[in-house]
Amino acid sequence: MTLNRWQDTVVNLFSEIAILETLVKTRINDRRPSGLDENHFAMLNHMVRTEGRGETKAALSWNFEDMCDNIDTEIEALAANNLIVIRPDLANNSQDHVMLTPEGHDAYISAIKTLSPDFESLLSGITIEDLDKTMVTLREIRRTLDNLPDE
Amino acid sequence: MMPQTRDLTVLHLFTEIAIVEHLLRNRHDSFKPANMTTAQFGVLNHFVRNKLDEATLSMLAWSFQDDEDYMRGKLLQLSELTYIETSAIDGSNSDLTVKITKSGHLAHARALEDVRPDVESFLVDLSSTELETTVRVLQEIRRTLDNLPDR
Numbered sequence: 001m002t003l004n005r006w007q008d009t010v011v012n013l014f015s016e017i018a019i020l021e022t023l024v025k026t027r028i029n030d031r032r033p034s035g036l037d038e039n040h041f042a043m044l045n046h047m048v049r050t051e052g053r054g055e056t057k058a059a060l061s062w063n064f065e066d067m068c069d070n071i072d073t074e075i076e077a078l079a080a081n082n083l084i085v086i087r088p089d090l091a092n093n094s095q096d097h098v099m100l101t102p103e104g105h106d107a108y109i110s111a112i113k114t115l116s117p118d119f120e121s122l123l124s125g126i127t128i129e130d131l132d133k134t135m136v137t138l139r140e141i142r143r144t145l146d147n148l149p150d151e
Numbered sequence: 152m153m154p155q156t157r158d159l160t161v162l163h164l165f166t167e168i169a170i171v172e173h174l175l176r177n178r179h180d181s182f183k184p185a186n187m188t189t190a191q192f193g194v195l196n197h198f199v200r201n202k203l204d205e206a207t208l209s210m211l212a213w214s215f216q217d218d219e220d221y222m223r224g225k226l227l228q229l230s231e232l233t234y235i236e237t238s239a240i241d242g243s244n245s246d247l248t249v250k251i252t253k254s255g256h257l258a259h260a261r262a263l264e265d266v267r268p269d270v271e272s273f274l275v276d277l278s279s280t281e282l283e284t285t286v287r288v289l290q291e292i293r294r295t296l297d298n299l300p301d302r
Binding site: 027 | 157158159160161162163164165166167168169170171172173174175176177178193196199200215216260263267269270272273274276277279281282283284285286287288289290291292293295296297299
């Protein structure tokens with residue numbers, strides 16, 4: 001039984017995405033750069049990418065499509081290591097804001113440096129044009145997926 | 152000191168990959184095409200994509216970077232759906248031979264057709280060239296990552 005061209009492209013695309021996600025996650029968990037596991041690294045990465053603006057736990061839970069309890073556990077672990085800080089929102093007593101600390105930022109930068117030798121080898125042989133096209137395609141898929149109505 | 156631009160490019164790429172994978176997984180799990188979760192579909196997909204009729208539990212666990220008990224659970228579910236058949240391997244206490252069945256092939260094809268309208272809706276703005284370039288770049292990165300030490 002063979003796949004038609006459309007099936008082949010889509011299967012290859014989504015399979016590569018799934019495999020890469022697993023390989024990178026496993027690698028981070030094996031290396032534990034700055035003592036971070038993949039969940040903690042992802043949380044710091046998100047905070048740096050959003051330029052450290054504080055977010056509520058509910059917003060983080062929505063962003064990560066994860067349950068509040070799981071996000072709470074991650075936040076508490078990061079806060080215990082002083083990598084993030086939880087501050088009450090004075091305007092809204094029911095909402096705590098989660099902020100990146102300077103120590104959290106440093107841990108993130110240090111983690112990237114630890115992973116840097118792996119990163120360097122991954123892009124060898126790939127042209128900047130192809131890399132750009134790949135980023136654009138992935139962003140396009142992500143943005144569309146992010147805006148689709150829930151089933 | 153801030154990380155090098157190239158490190159950040161890889162990081163942004165992996166961040167997009169992680170987000171897209173997460174969104175696709177959640178979407179797939181809410182659809183359950185051909186009555187399969189993403190994890191179960193992934194196993195059938197592994198057989199179809201690699202043109203395998205047969206594998207072993209231990210090899211599948213290695214390929215998916217799962218522990219054997221977790222893989223055994225997925226195989227049991229697929230076996231109950233009659234999509235695979237398993238049999239004990241002589242001389243091994245726990246390993247199994249795993250074969251994809253005809254109904255497994257049909258279920259894989261049905262799952263692809265089930266998700267086709269949804270997938271087409273979020274790939275509509277992307278040309279086949281863009282998708283194929285993305286697949287090629289991701290494959291190259293995945294192969295490098297797969298061959299790094301410690302895999």
